[in-house]
Amino acid sequence: MNPSRRLLADVLRRRRRPALIGCLSSTVHQTCEALVPVAVGLVVARAVATGSTSAIAWSVAGVLALFAVLTAAGAYAFWTIDGAQLREAHHLRVAVLSAVLHRPPAAPVLRDGDVLSVATSDTRHSAQVIALLGYLVSASVGTVVSAVVLLRVDVLLGAGLLVAVPLLVLGLQRLAPRLERRVRTRQEAAGLAAATAADLLAGLRPLRGFGGVPEAVLRYRTASRTSRDAAVGAAGATAAVVGAGSLATGLLLVGTAAAATALAVRGRIGVGELVTVVGAAAFLADPVRTITSCVQGLAVARAGAGRVAALLADGAAPHPTADAAVRTSPAVAGTPAGAAVPLTLRGVSAGPLRELTLSAAPGEMLGVVTTDVALADALVGVLSGQRAREAGEVRLGELDPAVDPAGATGHLLVEPHAVHLLGGSLREALSTGAPDGTASGGRAPASLERALVASAAQEVVRARPAGLDEVLLERGANLSGGQQQRLALARALAADRPVLVLRDPTTALDAVTEDAVAAGLRALRHGQGSPAGRTTVVLTTSPLLLARCDRVALLTATGCRTGTHAELLGEDAYATAVLR
Template sequence: MTPSRRLLADVLRRRRRPALVGCLASTVHQTCEALVPVAIGLVVARAVATGDTTAIAWSVAGVLALFAVLTAAGAYAFWTIEGAQLREAHHLRVVVLRAVLHRPPTSADLRDGDVLSVATSDTRHTAEVLALLGYLFSASVGMAVSAVVLLRVDALLGLGLLVAVPLLVLGLQRLAPRLERRVRTRQEAAGLAAATAADLLAGLRPLRGFGGVPEAVRRYRTVSRTSRDAAVGAAGATAAVVGAGTLATGLLLLGTAAAATALAVRGRIDVGELVTVVGAAAFLADPVRTITSCVQGLAVSRASAARVAALLADGPGDVPGPRSAATGAGEAAAAPGEPAPLVLEGVSAGPLRGLDLTAAPGEVLGVVTTDTALADALTGVLGGRRTPEAGTVRLGGLDPARDPVATGRLLVEPHAVHLLGGTLREALSTGTPGGAGGPGGRGPALLERALTASAADEVVRARPGGLDAELLERGANLSGGQQQRLALARALAADRPVLVLRDPTTALDALTEDTVAAGLRDLRHGPGAPGGRTTVVLTTSPLLLARCDRVVLLTADDPRTGTRTLSGTHAELLAEPAYAAAVLR
């Protein structure tokens, strides 16, 4: 079974009860719809033609009762199926988001716009399989009831419809693969256009700075045109399916009405049966249109499910346990509450080549490099966003990129600041038990200490409303330094055993930077701090490095010789020209 079919099967299994109840209600609705021509034919033959007032009254009451059941069943079917569909779409969105956040894709690397397209449009179309299969089944039952009615009126006419209708449905089904390919192309092109737009908006300021706006517009115009052409192609395929279904329905109705009229002229059927036949043939247009629409919708659902399944294939999956393959040979994994070293052995990733690095429990380790690519590769590997080409990263014997125990003990705070929420309090909330914003009892006290250590308490006091002050999107109403201090406060409030910081003070003045350096050291490793905390700081700030227990200089002048390291205290390394040039600029 393909991943997309497996995903659709999981959707049906997860929502089987509401899907079956909704399908049953829809079947009752379609059956009543199919019996309406029969009821009208009986009224014409046994009440209107005879002029019996009592029979007319009973006939009107019976028709009204039939329509009452029909309407109630249809409304209940819509309510049940639509509710299941919306709940399943929500579930899929959460699953996709969890997969992206837990272990970002590293193989096919979907960009932000692609992920957004999958998490919104594709999850919704995938969940629509619940409604499509239910309506497809009920429409088929409705057609079967009409065929039986017509068969009882006239065997030849009924057999003709029993042969014509399946042929019609099979013919429409053959159009589905072509439509599915077109829809998949459309979805992929739309995702590419959204990804390009997201990238351009994220880099709008630098683009304006170096004059790259015309080239950016040209690139977006190209991908947008591709998306437009794919959408037009998908619309053409959809129109072909709908048009073929409508034309076939019209021909079927016309042929049935002509045959029934000929039978009535010959006296083989009476007026009531003629009304029944014409009404049943007219009704058949509705289930045929429904089946056509469902065939089209199923093609869309399969295409969307393929995209969702592809993204989930790069998601969390089966996470290895404490004795996973990431554990070194003969090395026991540390217990969850035990201080554990962060160890990199022979790690190669991009410009990093054969890096060996250890941060011991209780240590403040400074890492210095003037090569941005080196710093990006190291933070990417530590944060699980980049898979090493060789070597291992272990925290207490576990891979922090895959093992949930190790992941929960390590936090990598990147240089780029992302503040989420509508208030400062929401932006600072970590949502972890015991941390700021979490349900633990020490959360508020820890947040207060983190704000003081990062000098972000000044930012909070300066805003009207304090922690409840409004925060615009991306912290647009804060300066770069204020954003950086709040991000550092949030990282400290998360209170992880291992904290990795990337250039946390580049937007601060020297006086504030010195205050933050002292506060960081005191909060993580001063009196009263939990023992065994590890802090790694990637920086060239001498104020931060002077408060580190050990500093490692990374250089990669020659890719063939690998990443070279030089270790010592800040004071000792100042005698090295390369180190002095990096930190005393």
């Protein structure tokens, strides 16, 4: 089974109960709709033609009851199927996000636009298989009921429909692969255009600086034109399927009505049966259109499922959340989650980082200094498991974080320089997911209070009228860069990992605040009363932070030298990097 079909099968298995209930309800709805022409024909033949008042009254009551069942079943089918579809789309979006967050370092790089397209459009199309199959089955049953009714009226007429409708569906299926290819191309082109636009906006300031805006706009115009052409091609394929279905439906309706009229003229069927035949033929237009639409939709669903399946295949299996891993992940080489472990790098090479050997013992605060941004990026990428190593090994105790990121989560946290505050309030932005992380209402729990004090972020919270419940704008737009940096540091400290790696945590702070943060970080992680065995690695050029480190490593393109801050000040390269 190919990946797209396997994913769609998984969707149906997960939602089998609501899918089955919705399908049955929709089938009842379609069956009742198919019986409406029969009911009207009976009314004409046995009530209107005879003029019996009681027969007319009973006929009206029966038709009303039929419509009541029809309406209730249709509404319940829509409610059940739509709910299952929305829940499944949410499940797939979460799975896509998990796969993206846990992609192995060696996996191909994804562009933001591609991820956005898969996570929104393709997951929605994949989840629609629940509705498409339900409505396809019910429409088919409705068609069969109509055919049976017509068989009872006239065998040749019913047999003709039983042959014509399957041929119609099979003919439309022949168009589905072409439509699927066009839709896949459209989605990929749309993802490329979105990715190009995202890159353009992210780099707008430097583009303006060196005059690259015209070239960037030209590239986006090319990507957008490709996306437009793909969308036009997909629309043409869709129109071909819809047009073929509408034409076939019209021919089927006209042919059935003409045949029934001829039979009535010859006296082979009565007036009531003629009404039934014409009504059934008119009704057949609806299930045939539904079948056509479902065939088209299934092609779109397969195309979307293929893209979702490809992304999920590149990502790792679903992982627990960070703090769930603290509580449930297996021990690191026999060490309970949360216990102290050494961090060791042996002969690590990755990009500009060449044969680095470095270690941080439990309880040590280690500073790392480099003026080469590429070296710092490579080191942080290797430690976080987001960059593949060319050689060497990284060990957290006996565990390799890149091989088993879920197992390492309970012991290691790498806090990047870029600040990302997520959530609608400060309380949500500071949440670490721990049981006492940011309890709702009142004061923050003790662990967060200590982290806020250590990072000097308590002043940020106190300055807000609503405190921790202050509304946070998108990306913390109502906070200054320094305030965002302090809150991000507070969140990292509140997580309380045995090994904490920080990348330039104080670059947006003034000297006085930076000194307070340096003192608070040292006191919280390594001072009297702090948990035993906590290790902190700080990549920085701040002398205020480096002066409080037990040991400092000077990292250059030619090697690594370690010593204390005072000892390394005698080296020109170190002094140039840290003295300002």
